[in-house]
Amino acid sequence: MKLHDVPRQLRTACEPRKTGPEMATVITPSAGNAPGLSDMWEQRELLYYLVLRDISVRYKQTSLGLAWAFLQPLLPAIVFTVFFGKLANLPSDGMPYALFSYAGLLPWTFFSSSVSQASLSLVNSTSLFTKVYFPRVFIPLASIVTAGFDAIVSSVVLVGLMLYYHTPLSANIVFLPLVVAIAAAFTIGSGTFLSASAIRYRDVRYIIPFMIQMLLFLCPVAYPASIVPEKWRLVWALNPMVAAVEGFRWSVLGTPLDVRTMGVGAVGAAVVLVAGVKYFQKVESTFADIA
Amino acid sequence: MKNPVIRVEGLGKRYWLGQNTAPYETLRDSIARLGSVFCRQPAQAARGEFWALRDVGFEIERGDTVALVGRNGAGKSTLLKILSRITAPTSGRVELHGRVGSLLEVGTGFHPELTGRENIFLNGAILGMRRREIARSFDQIVAFSGVEAFVDTPVKRYSSGMHTRLAFAVAAHLETEILLVDEVLAVGDAEFQKKCLGKMQDVAHEGRTVIFVSHNMSACAQLCRSAVALQNGQVWLTGNVHEVIKKYLIEVSASSPTAVHAQLALLRPDPALRVLDIRVFQLGNDNRANFFTHLPFEIEMTYEVKVVERNLRVGFDLIANDGALLFRAFDDDMQRHERRLGVFTSRCQVPGNLLMPGDYVVSPSIGIDPDRWIVHKDVSIGVQLMQIDGVNMTYMDTYRRPGYLMPELAWNVVPRG
Numbered sequence: 001m002k003l004h005d006v007p008r009q010l011r012t013a014c015e016p017r018k019t020g021p022e023m024a025t026v027i028t029p030s031a032g033n034a035p036g037l038s039d040m041w042e043q044r045e046l047l048y049y050l051v052l053r054d055i056s057v058r059y060k061q062t063s064l065g066l067a068w069a070f071l072q073p074l075l076p077a078i079v080f081t082v083f084f085g086k087l088a089n090l091p092s093d094g095m096p097y098a099l100f101s102y103a104g105l106l107p108w109t110f111f112s113s114s115v116s117q118a119s120l121s122l123v124n125s126t127s128l129f130t131k132v133y134f135p136r137v138f139i140p141l142a143s144i145v146t147a148g149f150d151a152i153v154s155s156v157v158l159v160g161l162m163l164y165y166h167t168p169l170s171a172n173i174v175f176l177p178l179v180v181a182i183a184a185a186f187t188i189g190s191g192t193f194l195s196a197s198a199i200r201y202r203d204v205r206y207i208i209p210f211m212i213q214m215l216l217f218l219c220p221v222a223y224p225a226s227i228v229p230e231k232w233r234l235v236w237a238l239n240p241m242v243a244a245v246e247g248f249r250w251s252v253l254g255t256p257l258d259v260r261t262m263g264v265g266a267v268g269a270a271v272v273l274v275a276g277v278k279y280f281q282k283v284e285s286t287f288a289d290i291a
Numbered sequence: 292m293k294n295p296v297i298r299v300e301g302l303g304k305r306y307w308l309g310q311n312t313a314p315y316e317t318l319r320d321s322i323a324r325l326g327s328v329f330c331r332q333p334a335q336a337a338r339g340e341f342w343a344l345r346d347v348g349f350e351i352e353r354g355d356t357v358a359l360v361g362r363n364g365a366g367k368s369t370l371l372k373i374l375s376r377i378t379a380p381t382s383g384r385v386e387l388h389g390r391v392g393s394l395l396e397v398g399t400g401f402h403p404e405l406t407g408r409e410n411i412f413l414n415g416a417i418l419g420m421r422r423r424e425i426a427r428s429f430d431q432i433v434a435f436s437g438v439e440a441f442v443d444t445p446v447k448r449y450s451s452g453m454h455t456r457l458a459f460a461v462a463a464h465l466e467t468e469i470l471l472v473d474e475v476l477a478v479g480d481a482e483f484q485k486k487c488l489g490k491m492q493d494v495a496h497e498g499r500t501v502i503f504v505s506h507n508m509s510a511c512a513q514l515c516r517s518a519v520a521l522q523n524g525q526v527w528l529t530g531n532v533h534e535v536i537k538k539y540l541i542e543v544s545a546s547s548p549t550a551v552h553a554q555l556a557l558l559r560p561d562p563a564l565r566v567l568d569i570r571v572f573q574l575g576n577d578n579r580a581n582f583f584t585h586l587p588f589e590i591e592m593t594y595e596v597k598v599v600e601r602n603l604r605v606g607f608d609l610i611a612n613d614g615a616l617l618f619r620a621f622d623d624d625m626q627r628h629e630r631r632l633g634v635f636t637s638r639c640q641v642p643g644n645l646l647m648p649g650d651y652v653v654s655p656s657i658g659i660d661p662d663r664w665i666v667h668k669d670v671s672i673g674v675q676l677m678q679i680d681g682v683n684m685t686y687m688d689t690y691r692r693p694g695y696l697m698p699e700l701a702w703n704v705v706p707r708g
Contacts, residue, residue, distance in 0.1 A: 027376060027385040046416040053413055057404045060445075131399045132417055133376040133391075285379035288372065289306070 035135040043134055050142035055149060069153035072113065073105035080105070084222045093224045093255040096165045100249070102158060104221035107179075107248045110151040111187050111241055112212045117143035118191030119208050122287070123198045130288045137280055140195040144187055158252070170254030179247035182262075186240040186269040189276030196280045199287055219245050225258060237261035240269035295350035295388075296469060296500045297374070302347040302383035304369050304524075308339040343369040344524045347383070351502070351517075356495040358511035358532055359504045360539050361521035363669070367504050370521070371395060371471050374502070389468030389500070392419060396473070398458030403447035407438055407457055410446050414461045428464040435490070436460035456483055463490045470494060473504045488513065506668050508536050508614020536614055540652055540671075554670045561665045563598040564657065567634065571653050571672050582674060584697075585681025586643040590653055593636045602660040603630060605637040610671075611695050612650040619656060644699035647692070648678040 059065045077098060084090045085097030092100035118140035122129070129136050162169065198204035219241045220228070228236050236242060237258075243265020250257035344366045351357055361367050372378045374385060375393035400417040401410050411432055415425040425432075433439055436457040438449070446454060472491065491514055495501050505511055511518065511532060518535035520528040522542075528535050548570070555566055573588040582588045590607055606621030622628065622637040651674045658664040682697045 025376075025387040025391070027373065027380065027387070029380050029382055043416070043419060045422050049413045049416040053402055053405065053409075056409070057402060060404045128400050128417065130377060131396045132393065132419075134417060134419065288378040 035137075040135045040137070043138075046134055047138045047142055047145070050138055051145045051149070054142060054146040066153060069150035070157045072150070073102060073109040073154050074157055077102040077105050080222050090223050091227065093226070093249070093253075095167070095249075095253055095255060096161075099158075099161045099165050099167060099253070100224075100255075101222060102161055103249045103253055104219075104245050106151060106154055106158060107183050107244050108216065108219060108221045108241065109154070110147050111183060111244070112216070113150065114144040114147040114187045115191055115194060116208055116212060117147065118187075119194035119198050119204055122195040123202070123205075126199075136284055136287060137192060137277070140191045141188070144184075144191050147187075148184070162253075167253060170250070170252060172251040172254055172257075174251075175247070176251040178266075179244060179251050182240055182247065182266050182269045183244035185273040186244065186265075189269065189272035189274070191276070192280040193272075193276035196283050196287075200283065200290060215239065215241065218242075221245055224255070225261065226256070233258060234260060234264055237264040238268050240265040240272065243269070294353050295386075296353040296355075297351040297388075297502075298386040299350070299374075300348050300384045302344055302370070302373065302385060303342060303381050304344040304366075304373060304378070305381040306341045306343055308341050342381075342524055344373070344380075347521075347524070347526055349519055349526055349529055351500060353388075353500055354498045355517055356501045356503065356515040358515040358518040358536070359502055359521065360508070360511060360518055360536065361527075365521040366524040367521055368395075368473065369524075371473055371502070371504060375471050387469060390419065391469045391471065392465035392467030393471040394418075394462045394465070394473065395471070397455060397462050401446055401454070401458060404445055406445055407433075407442040407449070410457070411461055414458065415464075418462060418465055419467065420465060424464075424466055428466075432457075432460045432464050435463065435486070452483075459483075459487060463487065463494075467499070469500045469502075471502050471504075474506070507616075508540065508610070509616065510614075512536055512614050533613065537612055537650075540610075540612055540614070540650070540673075551670065551672055558666060558669055561663075563596070563600050563659060564603065564665050565595045565597060566592065566655075566657065566666055567595060568593040569655055569670065569672065571674055582676050583680065584643065584646060584648050584676045584678045587640045588643075588674070589638060589640050591636060591638040592655060592657070593634065594657070595634050596630050596632055599631060600659050601627075602662075603657075604660050605657050606655070607639070608652075608654040608656055609641070610652040610654060612652070615695065617646075617651075617695055621656075644681045645696060646676055647695060647697050648676045650675055 058068070062068060064071065080101040081098045085092065085101065090097070095103075121139045121143045122136065125139050129139070161167075194204055194208065218236070218239055225233070225242070225246050237260070243262045246255075246257055247262055247265070249255045347366070347370065359367050359370065369378075371393065372395070373380050374387070375391055375395065377393075377395075398414070400414050402413065405413065411429065412422070412425055416422070433442055436453070436459070438453050438457050441449065441453065446457075449457070488510060491501070491503070495514055501514070503511060503514055515532045517530060518528070518532040518539075519526060520535050520539045527542075528538055548568075551569055555569065558566060568591075570591045571588065572591070573582040573586055575586065576582060592605055592607075594605070596603070604621045604623055606619060606624075608619045609617045611617055620639065622639065653672045653674055654668060655666050655670050655672075656664065656668075657666040682699050
């Protein structure tokens, strides 16, 4: 993939907008320099180039290149299958354990690599945003979109596993966009929040790996939701990744789903999204001064 | 002004000094501060404030080219950062009509692993260009940078010269209505600098609004029509570029020894060398700042060598009052000098019958080649030359000749045949 090849949809969509003298930009202390949605739309191509940069740089720097996209969920899936599936004999909603854990690890890997990349993305690009103005939210967003691209690539292995175990695609797949929306909202919310706080508090760098590890065990990745006691289920579901992981397996493999978890997860994800983006916008104008 | 494209009113920018100047805060600090709310300790007691800009106001008309001049620390960079929206002001208001492109540093966002072609698109997008614009000027960008043969080579294989040329080429093709340019002409070799200056001139002639920050006064004078001079974070002068530069150069160039010492005191300390004194004087002339054109004048720099550096070069720039750099000279121009530790004096004589009468600035340039400058553009000493004798004597009252120099040359006039 070449950095300068812009897909056709983008090409037709990027007719220049009229920017005449009638369009004034006003800079005041309060309005500061936080970009509005129109600024972001104006420079949307930048997001595309940042994603392409991340993908093509990794492609050039690593010998395995794209293979890392599916190795990331595949390797832990193998470990989980051996230890949790075979040795600990954890239940797997009647699915082959390998398929069950890979289907959980796919959305989980999207979240964990998004958050770990995005949270440090801003700190690592101080030389960019202290020199040029652009919507800074693109920097963590680019990490998240790149991880999303990886998730799409790694779903090829999921299809392979389903064929191998003769597992049919569930009709629930029509609800997949809803599940993706929950995962994306939660990831974007936490990614923007953590990237902005990392500028102020360098401690974030050390908290993230720890936090991700804890969260992995709080999510039904290696085990099904059914082993969580009924009375704790809703509290447990406050973590939107519970809904994302359970929902993903439900929509693709047709495993059972507690609809209430989905509801709680959706609300939680929306709250995190709004809070994360608001926090980012609030501190954005001080980035160049404190970074 | 009827049609200002940039309007700045009461603009201020405050920075905090003192204990909390750590580049970032740790969680512990914040928790401690949270604690201090309950303990009623004034959290910001040890902080001082510093206004990098204060009550700055001006208007710039569409299509104008404006030089922004001022000493280091006068607030030029802060002003550009606010205009380009990199940082937010503390007070005041800016109104911009049109897209703003900024060249505060060339090559921002270049990725070493990506090819020249890929970096052109990435860097262009970072600078705010649309893909269509980049694609349209792609060939021009490549041709301008002169890296045609390497456009599909990763940038990490480029020489540093190629790297800067490509970076400037991308930035120079920004098509925004307002362009902010900060000292980027100080890159590359002399030939490329000339090319850059030419490009900036084209931009200026296209009717776009340009704000140009540079210490190079002759570049300012060449490129710009008007100028804004900042001093201590405030607007000091505005108006025609030539008038502002002239007043500015007189203002910044100190001629009394105390003024020179004040400038020396502001120098960044360097481990290898400390400048003790710099004097400009004319033998046989007690007047400190008014020299005669027909007599030589002396420039004497006294300094302490603290680390023996083989490539220490001590010299100065001679600058005319329109900003043109007449020449730069070093004490090792003809031969090297062994310098051990201790105090040394480098003294130079600028010959008489060389310069036109007028105002000049002597700006010491001391550095370690090719590593760093120790004194460079930091100190300016004003010199006024007047004519009572020497070259042009015959026509002195009736004819002021053009040019910077009026050297005494050996003429020979003989009857033919």
